[in-house]
Amino acid sequence: MPSALTPSPAFELKGNLLSLLVLRIFQNDYDVLCAQLLEKLTQAPQFFQNAPLVLEFHSPLDFSLSRLVEFLRQHRLMPVAIRGGNSEQQAEAIKLGLGILPEAKEKPSRREAAPNNAAAKIITQPVRSGQQVFAPHGDLIILSTVSAGAEVLAHRHIHVYGTLRGRALAGVNGDMQARIFCQHLDPELVSIAGQYQISDDIPESMRGKAAQIYCEEEQLKIQVLEPYPR
Secondary structure, X not given: OOOOOOOOOOOOOOOOOOOOEEEEOOOOOHHHHHHHHHHHHHHOHHHHOOEEEEEEEOOOOOOOHHHHHHHXXXXXXXXEEEEEOOHHHHHHHHHOOOEEEOOOOOOXXXXXXXXXXXXXXXXXXXXXXXXXXXXXXXXXXXXXXXXXXXXXXXXXXXXXXXXXXXXXXEOOOOOOOOOEEEEEEOOOEEEEOOEEEEHHHOOHHHOOOOEEXXXXXXXXXXXXXXXOOO
């Protein structure tokens, strides 16, 4: 039994599920890569500003990793780790202060994604700017609005029975069968299992409509939900 002099714990070290951007590098042309990155960053500068970023690649780069990391930091992205690469690339990453993540596992199937009896998390109040709400085991049901600057995440589906203006990330554990439903579509970002679209990618004709967001062949799709006739 601890004595009265035993100090209370000063910290807790535990695993946690955080939303991180992943930059998957498909080619070795540094100039093309940077040009396309700049185009994407200018579409939503507030979303990408100071965002933690994982660099993912599987073949040797024709340019130094330090050059890419410097470019990203100059544009207010915060590389925190790499995934993949050879031993030389991983050694360079460590010198740059980056972590090394294990290779991505095969994405879980719908049956593996969550227990069938996983309870949904129900939120009755508006999710306000700066707030984050996470349902780690099942669906997230919000009976109000999600404000700009708020973030909602779920292991499986997200249901918003109001306006979705913030960020909604469903299937955060890799469940490609997850979906997002909302009564009024106007988000900063929507994501299913890491596939995402930002506000500028959403056609104006879909804004303000009831909609569902889902993945098809690893591409994010948005479908307007027409009201059923009475």
